[in-house]
Amino acid sequence: MKILVMGSVALDSVKAPTGSVRDTVGGSAFYFAHGARPFASTAVVSIVGKDFPQSEFQDMDALGIDRTGLAVGEGDTFRWEGRYLQDMNVRETIKTELNVLEEFVPFVPEHLRKAKIVFLANMEPETQLAVLDQMKRPWLTACDTMNLWIEHHRDRLLELLGRVDLFFLNDEEARMLTGKNSLVAAGKAVRELGPQWVVLKRGEHGSMLFGGGNPFVLSAFPTTSVQDPTGAGDSFAGGCLGYLAWRGSDSEESLRASLAVGGVVASFTVEEFGANRLKGLTLEEIAGRAKAFAEMTSFAVDWYSLQEGIGKGSS
């Protein structure tokens, strides 16, 4: 199954307590594509500038990432500069230079319009809708968003939410969008806005899935070495949709498993600065960690004996 992602490709400068890096390639579409490509053929629709490193094009080609939809515009590549505080869950944006992204009108090349899975990474809802309009009956559509669009482009965002199957957002965005403080209540309320499935991303605290019977709750994969959280959320979504493409299934069981796989992919992402770790990531490594993750989260409560009161008072 082919996966198409529309979003940003950026040059990121990141400072963290663990180190820093300048002008490393990133952006939502870039991280998503690198999270998805181990599983399925992945194509990027985005724009970069004349200053984008040639070697990165070559790396994408070598990884089989389709960049026929990656335009090269006049001017410079989108730049983002930010830093993480001692508590790496807190991020401050220092500077954003939109550059070529400012006038970006997404164009989906003809051969990509039949992609079965579409991911609309965080971008103005107008732009996300423009991509959806070009697609020919995708099997599964998903999107992300951010606080800016929730506040200032709510109507268009709601229009988009009526047209996607799967909505990825973080806890803060869910609270903002619904006005509900409880994550469970917020997750349920987001579903009522349209998407059949809602994935709440909670960073180092894991993720939740709404849309099946009970909510599904999952911890983050416990990695010992967080270097740079940038791209974790997008590569998480990439791993999720990559796994669904691999399985060719959107059942609740597959969706639950996809969150675990996404969490594993994200855990690799954060262990190095930039997308370096993702470039060499193999399915075998993902499988190994997914297996360990299942073991690390499993438990068996003897609820039957509790329910029946068997054992009470034994000493």
Add this chain to the structure above:
Amino acid sequence: MKILVMGSVALDSVKAPTGSVRDTVGGSAFYFAHGARPFASTAVVSIVGKDFPQSEFQDMDALGIDRTGLAVGEGDTFRWEGRYLQDMNVRETIKTELNVLEEFVPFVPEHLRKAKIVFLANMEPETQLAVLDQMKRPWLTACDTMNLWIEHHRDRLLELLGRVDLFFLNDEEARMLTGKNSLVAAGKAVRELGPQWVVLKRGEHGSMLFGGGNPFVLSAFPTTSVQDPTGAGDSFAGGCLGYLAWRGSDSEESLRASLAVGGVVASFTVEEFGANRLKGLTLEEIAGRAKAFAEMTSFAVDWYSLQEGIGKGSS
């Protein structure tokens, strides 16, 4: 198996975005005992003042909580006043009046010294050690602590940690105690201080267990209605040790399950102000939620097909 808990019994005044309450009975030992008592015979060692409500004694008696170790001192009961911010994970202490707790010297009545399980709730390490010295070969010992003792009574705390099997602490305390930012690294480092098992409490983000093979990571039970987080951590520990008493087992499997049961008990705690919800809590209710919790956290990644590359490129 009998469980003995030493800790505070308090009159709490709590303000939260969801409401407020004055002089409701709480305290670490009180919450712990109410979390443990559905599973096993539980006894409290603590002190209250002359102002402690008679009706609370009667309630404890009705629930079978042994209060022969609950002294009634001259003066007033320990009082704690605090409030929760909009983000209910953030708590501010407004006022603490130690009152009778100031001169508290714990005395364990003779018939309780053979209790098989001992929980030393957060209290000056000196006081915790004084209880341990009175016990006769307990089967399982556990303790909690707080930032104050980590900073100012580190030596005595380390002495205590060398004598307990199970150590409950929150993420902030683990980082402070070990100087490690990563929770996984911190959890492992805490184990090296003595306890065979370390339980990291992470509030609404769940809990982690260190001491077996892989770390065990668990989300919090997703409750929709958090009214008052006070007592969540202590009733969590009560549920954990209660379940271990019920099972009569300290295997890794039982410990993992005990965290899930503790999480379920804590989820009931936070759904009402004070300990009200815990007073009426039945094993059947706990079992029902534990069963749902197992379902809500289970997933099955087809890691084998990933590892073998089976399915890649199917469309």
